Amino acid sequence: MNKNLRHYLWEFKGQNCLLVIILFFNALLITLNGLGSANALTALVAGKFTAFIWWVIVMTGSYALFCFGLFLQQYQYSRCCQLMNTAIRRDVTARLSNTTYETYHSQSSSVYASWLTNDVTTIDQMGFYNVMDIVTQVFTVAFAAIALATFHYILLLTTLVLAVVMYLVPKVFTKPVQRRSLAMTHANERLMNRISDVLTGFDALNLLNLRKLLVQRTVAASQDAATHINAWQWLNGVTSGVINGVSGLCQNTMLLLTGFMVWRHLVPIGTINASLNFAGTIFAGMTGIMTSVMDMASVAPIFEKFAAVPVRDTAGQVPVGRFHTALQMQDVTFTYDPNSRPILQDFSLTVAKGQKYALIGPSGSGKSTVLNLLIGNLTDYQGILRYDQTNYQHITPDSLINQVTYLDQTPFMFNDTLKNNLTMGEPYSDETITAVIQRVGLTDLVASLPQGLATMVEKDGRNLSGGQKQRVVLARGLLQGRQIVFMDESTASLDPASAQAIEEMIVTDPHLTVVMVTHHLRPTIAQQMDCVIDSAEFVPA
Numbered sequence: 234m235n236k237n238l239r240h241y242l243w244e245f246k247g248q249n250c251l252l253v254i255i256l257f258f259n260a261l262l263i264t265l266n267g268l269g270s271a272n273a274l275t276a277l278v279a280g281k282f283t284a285f286i287w288w289v290i291v292m293t294g295s296y297a298l299f300c301f302g303l304f305l306q307q308y309q310y311s312r313c314c315q316l317m318n319t320a321i322r323r324d325v326t327a328r329l330s331n332t333t334y335e336t337y338h339s340q341s342s343s344v345y346a347s348w349l350t351n352d353v354t355t356i357d358q359m360g361f362y363n364v365m366d367i368v369t370q371v372f373t374v375a376f377a378a379i380a381l382a383t384f385h386y387i388l389l390l391t392t393l394v395l396a397v398v399m400y401l402v403p404k405v406f407t408k409p410v411q412r413r414s415l416a417m418t419h420a421n422e423r424l425m426n427r428i429s430d431v432l433t434g435f436d437a438l439n440l441l442n443l444r445k446l447l448v449q450r451t452v453a454a455s456q457d458a459a460t461h462i463n464a465w466q467w468l469n470g471v472t473s474g475v476i477n478g479v480s481g482l483c484q485n486t487m488l489l490l491t492g493f494m495v496w497r498h499l500v501p502i503g504t505i506n507a508s509l510n511f512a513g514t515i516f517a518g519m520t521g522i523m524t525s526v527m528d529m530a531s532v533a534p535i536f537e538k539f540a541a542v543p544v545r546d547t548a549g550q551v552p553v554g555r556f557h558t559a560l561q562m563q564d565v566t567f568t569y570d571p572n573s574r575p576i577l578q579d580f581s582l583t584v585a586k587g588q589k590y591a592l593i594g595p596s597g598s599g600k601s602t603v604l605n606l607l608i609g610n611l612t613d614y615q616g617i618l619r620y621d622q623t624n625y626q627h628i629t630p631d632s633l634i635n636q637v638t639y640l641d642q643t644p645f646m647f648n649d650t651l652k653n654n655l656t657m658g659e660p661y662s663d664e665t666i667t668a669v670i671q672r673v674g675l676t677d678l679v680a681s682l683p684q685g686l687a688t689m690v691e692k693d694g695r696n697l698s699g700g701q702k703q704r705v706v707l708a709r710g711l712l713q714g715r716q717i718v719f720m721d722e723s724t725a726s727l728d729p730a731s732a733q734a735i736e737e738m739i740v741t742d743p744h745l746t747v748v749m750v751t752h753h754l755r756p757t758i759a760q761q762m763d764c765v766i767d768s769a770e771f772v773p774a
């Protein structure tokens with residue numbers, strides 16, 4: 234069994250053991266029912282009518298209990314699966330949250346959404362469900378074999394030989410099933426990606442009068458996914474057909490053998506019932522086990538894909554405390570693509586505490602890249618970056634990010650109260666919150682809201698203006714004691730008055746260290762700047 238499946242089964246061993254106990258009793262009850270049927274027939278043929286009635290009662294009772302057991306099994310199975318699904322989602326997101334910025338952004342978020350939905354569902358249906366199915370079948374097959382042996386050992390021996398045949402035949406299909414299953418999970422990722430892309434772009438399509446692309450692209454993406462899903466199901470169908478065919482042959486062999494033994498008076502007439510019933514159970518069980526083993530093979534590539542996300546290596550790194558002196562870039566060279574020319578070459582910059590810097594220059598010249606290097610998101614550079622004299626390579630990334638408020642054009646608002654959007658659930662005193670609200674100029678807004686800080690911020694912050702959202706994000710950072718502010722064209726989409734007000738508020742605050750990326754450096758703001766750096770300096774002429 235896949236070691237990851239084992240891991241999750243073991244994590245919830247208590248709940249899973251309870252499920253196994255239920256499965257054990259269900260298998261026992263269904264075997265008792267089969268024994269009742271064989272003995273009832275033998276008793277009837279022997280003219281023992283009372284014994285016949287008793288065996289029918291045994292059959293009815295065991296079947297009724299079996300039905301109740303099925304209910305328990307279903308419910309307990311769902312509980313176990315939901316626990317394990319949640320644990321998988323927990324571990325996948327923990328891995329994603331602990332990977333580097335570059336790795337995380339190497340795929341779109343809808344790919345990750347597909348991992349956490351489609352892939353977890355596949356693991357559930359192809360992995361956990363089949364483990365339960367195998368346990369059920371193992372119990373059922375074992376009890377049926379014991380019951381069959383009570384009639385004649387030859388019957389059991391023949392069954393075992395045929396069972397080995399059934400075990401070997403489907404092995405041929407394991408590798409192709411795994412390959413197609415992996416292709417299918419990638420197809421699901423693409424589907425999610427494309428659908429989310431086109432749905433998110435609704436406004437753009439609307440303005441272009443191209444709403445029809447919503448349908449066209451969804452259908453094209455769906456057809457791509459369908460091709461891979463059908464290829465996988467095609468192979469599943471072939472596998473299933475072969476397994477069932479072999480199973481049918483084995484059952485008829487058993488019927489022939491038992492008929493012969495009854496004819497030679499080696500076993501009683503009821504054995505025909507027992508043989509058909511138990512051999513059928515054994516072969517169906519073996520078929521089920523084989524199919525489940527094949528299906529389970531599908532989950533291995535999914536877990537491998539999850540495990541391929543590299544985790545940040547923070548060995549030897551220490552957290553940094555509050556900002557004291559400067560951020561430094563010394564002779565930094567950086568490129569996204571080793572085959573194209575560098576964005577920065579031997580570029581040096583010192584961002585001193587409390588000072589204000591503007592980065593200006595044409596679009597695509599690397600201004601945002603500088604911010605991403607300074608915040609520690611990009612790690613694959615040459616040269617040295619320092620935070621208060623400590624090399625970035627010796628600093629835990631989280632502690633560096635803790636010092637910086639990053640303002641971009643699309644400040645993210647959570648669909649929560651205004652207060653929680655400011656505090657992010659941390660317990661700040663009312664005085665602290667009020668002081669920060671005043672510092673970022675949100676006092677009037679809060680006073681004007683009937684529910685004040687308890688007002689719900691709508692999805693994407695629809696009930697706040699662009700400027701108000703910028704102020705909320707700044708206030709978040711200030712509450713957390715962040716004294717460095719990176720502004721990446723953050724006011725570009727605001728009206729001139731709001732943009733000016735926000736920029737002025739930030740650049741005139743003596744406690745803040747500011748690096749502002751901008752295309753439009755307003756004269757009044759430029760006056761407040763300690764240094765204006767043109768992106769032409771990033772790469773020597």
Ligand SMILES: Nc1ncnc2c1ncn2[C@@H]1O[C@H](COP(=O)(O)OP(=O)(O)OP(=O)(O)O)[C@@H](O)[C@H]1O
Pocket residue numbers: 569570576594595596597598599600601602603
């Ligand atoms: N993640 C990335 N992978 C590959 N190339 C990238 C990536 N991010 C940016 N680039 C490229 O690097 C160059 C610099 O981009 P960057 O965003 O830093 O420029 P910018 O000066 O901030 O541009 P703008 O003013 O338009 O925001 C651009 O050519 C861009 O296409």
